[in-house]
Amino acid sequence: MTYREHKILERSINVNGPEIKHTVAMEECAELIQAISKALRGQLDRDNLVEEIADVGICIDMLRLIYKINPDEIDRCRSKKIERQQWRDLHVRRNEDD
Numbered sequence: 001m002t003y004r005e006h007k008i009l010e011r012s013i014n015v016n017g018p019e020i021k022h023t024v025a026m027e028e029c030a031e032l033i034q035a036i037s038k039a040l041r042g043q044l045d046r047d048n049l050v051e052e053i054a055d056v057g058i059c060i061d062m063l064r065l066i067y068k069i070n071p072d073e074i075d076r077c078r079s080k081k082i083e084r085q086q087w088r089d090l091h092v093r094r095n096e097d098d
């Protein structure tokens with residue numbers, strides 16, 4: 001997130017209040033779920049999927065600002081989870097080979 005984006009989102013939280021941002025985050029997650037569901041049913045609207053991913057990303061940035069979560073904290077958590085996913089995928093493959 002750029003400094004300018006940070007300031008815009010921070011102002012938006014202050015203007016609208018953090019409560020509405022939580023509601024919007026839930027709604028945007030629901031919209032992304034719907035876009036994913038449509039894709040799985042063979043009705044992919046790629047532009048819409050991109051838009052919903054972007055919306056959820058913005059909401060995540062807002063939640064990060066509201067709860068003062070440092071991006072490094074999320075990056076560390078993300079890295080751990082990706083490593084864990086790799087371990088699981090390798091483990092599953094090994095079991096399938098047995």
Ligand SMILES: [Mg+2]
Nearest residue numbers: 028031052055
């Ligand atoms: Mg949306």
